Amino acid sequence: MYDDHSLPIHVSRPTQRRVIESDHHQRDKRNTSDEMKSIEKHKVNYEPRRQIIKRYLTCITISLICIMYGIILGSRKRTGLWLFFTFPVIIVLVMVRILIRAHHANERFLAGTFVISIISNQLPRSLARLLAALAVAGFSIVTRPHTNISRSDDSKTGLKIQNKFLLSCLFMIAVLLHENFQVWVVAATYKSSHHPPFPIPLQDNGKILITKLIEMADLQRTDIQSLRDIFNIQWTMVSIFACGLVVCELKIGEAAHRNMWSVGTRALLTLGIARFIRTVSFLLTVLPSQMPSCYRERYPYPVPETWYKWIMVGLKPAAKGGCNDLVISGHATVTSTLACVAVSVANNVVFSVATWSLLAFDYMIEVYQGFHYSIDMWLGAVVTSLVFRSLSFIEVTSRNRDLDQSYAPLGSLTYRDAVLYLSPAILAFVIVNISNEAIANLWVVIYVTGAVAAGLKVGSHLSRHVLFCTLYIALIIYL
Numbered sequence: 001m002y003d004d005h006s007l008p009i010h011v012s013r014p015t016q017r018r019v020i021e022s023d024h025h026q027r028d029k030r031n032t033s034d035e036m037k038s039i040e041k042h043k044v045n046y047e048p049r050r051q052i053i054k055r056y057l058t059c060i061t062i063s064l065i066c067i068m069y070g071i072i073l074g075s076r077k078r079t080g081l082w083l084f085f086t087f088p089v090i091i092v093l094v095m096v097r098i099l100i101r102a103h104h105a106n107e108r109f110l111a112g113t114f115v116i117s118i119i120s121n122q123l124p125r126s127l128a129r130l131l132a133a134l135a136v137a138g139f140s141i142v143t144r145p146h147t148n149i150s151r152s153d154d155s156k157t158g159l160k161i162q163n164k165f166l167l168s169c170l171f172m173i174a175v176l177l178h179e180n181f182q183v184w185v186v187a188a189t190y191k192s193s194h195h196p197p198f199p200i201p202l203q204d205n206g207k208i209l210i211t212k213l214i215e216m217a218d219l220q221r222t223d224i225q226s227l228r229d230i231f232n233i234q235w236t237m238v239s240i241f242a243c244g245l246v247v248c249e250l251k252i253g254e255a256a257h258r259n260m261w262s263v264g265t266r267a268l269l270t271l272g273i274a275r276f277i278r279t280v281s282f283l284l285t286v287l288p289s290q291m292p293s294c295y296r297e298r299y300p301y302p303v304p305e306t307w308y309k310w311i312m313v314g315l316k317p318a319a320k321g322g323c324n325d326l327v328i329s330g331h332a333t334v335t336s337t338l339a340c341v342a343v344s345v346a347n348n349v350v351f352s353v354a355t356w357s358l359l360a361f362d363y364m365i366e367v368y369q370g371f372h373y374s375i376d377m378w379l380g381a382v383v384t385s386l387v388f389r390s391l392s393f394i395e396v397t398s399r400n401r402d403l404d405q406s407y408a409p410l411g412s413l414t415y416r417d418a419v420l421y422l423s424p425a426i427l428a429f430v431i432v433n434i435s436n437e438a439i440a441n442l443w444v445v446i447y448v449t450g451a452v453a454a455g456l457k458v459g460s461h462l463s464r465h466v467l468f469c470t471l472y473i474a475l476i477i478y479l
Contacts, residue, residue: 087361088231092118094354102348106253110243110346114355117239121232129476130429135242136472137425140465143249144408144417161261161396162460168265169467172272179279179330183322184314188303190286190324193295199288206374207367214368224365233362234335234479240355241267241338244345255345262395267341270388274333277383278325287326290370294323321371329372332380334479335359340388356381421465424450428469432476444474 098111120128192199214224248258295301298320304310321330339359343352363377424447431443447470455463 088233088358091354091358091361094350098348098351098354104253104347106247106255107346107348107351109247109252110240110342110348111351113239113243114236117236118231121230121235126433129432133425133429133469133472136428136465136468137421139246139249140421140461140468141413141417142407142410143461144413145461146406146408161259161265164394165261165265165268168268168272172268172275175272175275175279179275179325180318181314182279182283183318183325184299184316186282186286186325187295187299187323188310188313190295193289193292193323194301194303198292201288201290201292202373204290204367204373204375206378207370210364210368210374221369224368228362228365231358231362233358234331237335237338237342237355237359238475238479240342244342247345254347258345259396263341263345266388266391266394267337269391269394270340270384271333271337273387273391274328274337274380274384275330277387278328278330278333278380281327282325285327286324287373289323289326290373291323298323326373326376327379328383329366329376329380331366331372332363332377333384335362336381336384337388340385344388420462424466424469425472428473432473435477444470447473 092115095111095114099108099115102108102111120131123131187193244255245260245263247253247255248263249260289295291297298318300313304313336359339355343355346352359381363374363381366372367374367377428447431439435443447466451463451466451470454466
């Protein structure tokens with residue numbers, strides 16, 4: 001190759017430029033040829049592997065359908081229940097198609113997690129919870145930071161992001177504590193709901209339409225509940241949300257520029273703001289519960305007269321909700337936040353439509369069972385989605401991908417590391433299986449305190465792991 005200094009002096013400048021351009025063109029041509037040969041080589045190796053994956057996923061899907069159809073055969077109302085069962089199955093098949101045909105790894109990971117979550121819902125509850133706890137521990141072990149890597153430039157930025165995440169956690173906790181107390185305030189001050197005749201529920205045209213469809217299918221409430229239990233849509237949302245965070249942390253596919261801490265901060269702020277809007281809404285206008293005797297089933301009657309007892313009732317966790325905290329739905333704010341994160345990370349239109357369609361199906365069942373008015377679920381999804389979109393400025397992009405992916409090799413895992421990461425996850429699994437709501441709240445406080453102590457003594461990564469275990473406990477207890 002020639003450059004300006006290697007060409008003879010007597011050669012004119014235009015000639016020099018032509019020679020250099022010709023040489024560059026030939027070099028680019030050779031590089032392109034080498035790249036094409038490499039692509040063809042990988043394509044030859046990739047096609048058979050892809051065919052094997054297709055067959056494997058097809059077998060899984062058929063097995064899933066057979067399992068669910070076997071459950072349906074046990075119902076007396078086979079035809080109607082099959083019609084309602086068909087819609088979620090179509091959504092699952094769409095996810096399998098995305099898993100097979102998607103161009104980017106982040107789309108395939110999320111679609112695959114969706115399908116695996118539906119399959120795991122057919123397992124015994126304790127086994128599914130154990131697998132989830134082990135998944136939390138496994139993720140933390142795999143993403144242990146490499147102690148020999150210097151991150152002087154990004155450490156300050158990372159610290160700022162983690163500080164924002166912790167502040168958003170405190171904000172959300174404060175909002176939830178305030179909401180929990182106001183749920184009791186509304187129920188206690190709505191005196192007409194304390195004794196017969198109870199207030200008449202409002203006309204809900206959405207519920208009327210859903211009820212007519214279910215009656216046409218000749219289904220019972222137990223049939224609808226069994227259908228909801230089969231798919232367990234809310235835990236599917238939790239699974240794809242967690243997968244979204246994993247994809248951001250591991251820099252997979254088109255999510256390579258996303259930062260897990262930023263995405264988590266955005267999700268927490270979204271949920272906190274949506275729950276604050278919810279609290280203001282049900283304080284401004286009190287709606288009658290669709291369950292007439294709700295107050296006597298959930299709160300002390302008559303209302304405590306002393307301030308101390310009154311406040312203590314308000315501090316008691318209302319894990320199953322109140323009676324008049326209807327607009328907007330707390331269930332909808334949580335599941336919509338989870339869906340927003342997963343959809344934004346997947347960045348796939350078909351995945352988005354399938355996810356929101358399945359979530360709408362779950363909301364319709366919630367309305368039919370009388371836990372909420374249809375307007376509660378509708379506004380919960382819309383408000384949460386708008387808040388999430390408005391907080392896009394919260395996220396920061398990773399400047400150095402190589403540093404973000406510098407994890408310690410699995411071979412360096414010591415016995416001490418295994419104990420440190422497995423102990424909180426296994427203990428969390430035991431807690432959610434033997435504890436009631438009141439004791440679980442105490443464990444949540446203990447875990448948060450442990451996360452702070454771990455961050456001060458051991459490191460931020462173990463602290464993050466303990467926070468993940470805390471989220472595991474909270475979601476299972478309250479969702």
